[in-house]
Amino acid sequence: MRGRAAVVVAGLVLVSGCSEATPSSSGSASAPATSGTTAQVRTLKLTVAGTVATGIQVPWGLAFLPDKSALVAERDSGKVVRVAGGQVSDVGVVDGVKSSSEGGLLGLAVDPGYPGRPYIYAYYSGEGANRIARITYRDGKLSDQQVILDGIPEAPIHNGGRLRFGPDGFLYAGTGDGADRPNSQDDNSLGGKILRITTDGKAAPGNPDGRVWITKGHRNVQGLAFDGSQLYASEFGQNTWDELNVITPGSNYGWPAAEGMEGLDGMTDPIAQWHTADASPSGIAFAKGYIFMAALRGQRLWAIPVANGKRIGEPQAFFTNRYGRLRTVEAAPDGSLWVTTSNTDGRGQPRAGDDRILRVTISTS
Numbered sequence: 001m002r003g004r005a006a007v008v009v010a011g012l013v014l015v016s017g018c019s020e021a022t023p024s025s026s027g028s029a030s031a032p033a034t035s036g037t038t039a040q041v042r043t044l045k046l047t048v049a050g051t052v053a054t055g056i057q058v059p060w061g062l063a064f065l066p067d068k069s070a071l072v073a074e075r076d077s078g079k080v081v082r083v084a085g086g087q088v089s090d091v092g093v094v095d096g097v098k099s100s101s102e103g104g105l106l107g108l109a110v111d112p113g114y115p116g117r118p119y120i121y122a123y124y125s126g127e128g129a130n131r132i133a134r135i136t137y138r139d140g141k142l143s144d145q146q147v148i149l150d151g152i153p154e155a156p157i158h159n160g161g162r163l164r165f166g167p168d169g170f171l172y173a174g175t176g177d178g179a180d181r182p183n184s185q186d187d188n189s190l191g192g193k194i195l196r197i198t199t200d201g202k203a204a205p206g207n208p209d210g211r212v213w214i215t216k217g218h219r220n221v222q223g224l225a226f227d228g229s230q231l232y233a234s235e236f237g238q239n240t241w242d243e244l245n246v247i248t249p250g251s252n253y254g255w256p257a258a259e260g261m262e263g264l265d266g267m268t269d270p271i272a273q274w275h276t277a278d279a280s281p282s283g284i285a286f287a288k289g290y291i292f293m294a295a296l297r298g299q300r301l302w303a304i305p306v307a308n309g310k311r312i313g314e315p316q317a318f319f320t321n322r323y324g325r326l327r328t329v330e331a332a333p334d335g336s337l338w339v340t341t342s343n344t345d346g347r348g349q350p351r352a353g354d355d356r357i358l359r360v361t362i363s364t365s
Helices: 179-183
Strands: 007-016 042-054 058-062 070-074 077-083 087-093 105-110 121-128 129-138 143-150 163-165 171-174 192-196 211-214 221-227 230-235 241-247 272-275 280-289 292-294 300-307 316-318 325-330 336-343 357-364
Touching: 042 300, 058 121, 058 325, 058 336, 070 105, 077 105, 105 163, 121 163, 143 192, 163 221, 171 221, 221 292, 230 280, 241 280, 280 336, 292 336, 300 325
Parallel strands: 058 105, 087 143, 221 280, 280 325
Antiparallel strands: 007 042, 042 357, 058 070, 070 077, 077 087, 105 121, 121 129, 129 143, 163 171, 171 192, 192 211, 221 230, 230 241, 241 272, 280 292, 292 300, 292 325, 300 316, 325 336, 336 357
């Protein structure tokens, strides 16, 4: 591992119930207990223990293999690279990728049956649509690409793109509205939805009304994470509020009628919201009782304490403005977090060695 360790410590008060998230510009903050509420003070410490890899161009999807190496998608080049022992090697190119300001090669996921089922799954923007493909990954190379789901709305912006296998063995995908707001409420569109599909691209058993999607009313979902069987999703807002949502199948999350905590009948509010300048959230991961959320415009890593599908304390910000735009965060096999920067994406300010993958360790007391 390379790089100088950086440490941020935040005092965190866990309280019952939910309240509006309080953004922090300092990288750490403390939230007081509310009157009459029993609270337990915990200290969360995140340490950047080193740099796993450098020189990756717009890293987007990141998925670990059983050997603890990782596959990483380069958004604009369409390449997949393997990161192992601090070394980066090419393993292949996903065919048909069309890059744009927010489109290209996006999410990656490894088949839960790997290597017996030697497949990875890629979400990518192509000509006229976003697609999900199943690709054989064997002997360090990609081959036999097969599109399993087509027709997800595609545009230069709002393509969604995150993939995540659930504990039920099915593949979940977050999509965007494809810059066409009505898609999010259109039951016949795959835009502005969270999808739940089999590894053949069919609607998973138990989906509402047998559809490919399980929720609608999303603007642009780029983060998915499970705490046990509970799914969480991050979502880009328009101009005012970015969101962290608890996902309940069959629910409507409000877009375009609602942005943030609107309290509209029949719509599900987020459990946390941020001004867009403080977040613009992409990837999320769950570890040690927290959802960790990478912020692009906000240039920080958020930690949100959760339990049983509820937020149980105030979000805390770490590493504000230290590493630039943060795109993806994944829980690594060793208990750390891998966090990717996104400074070479045309919207950031590249630094020497960008883009990089940081290794972040977590401790609580």
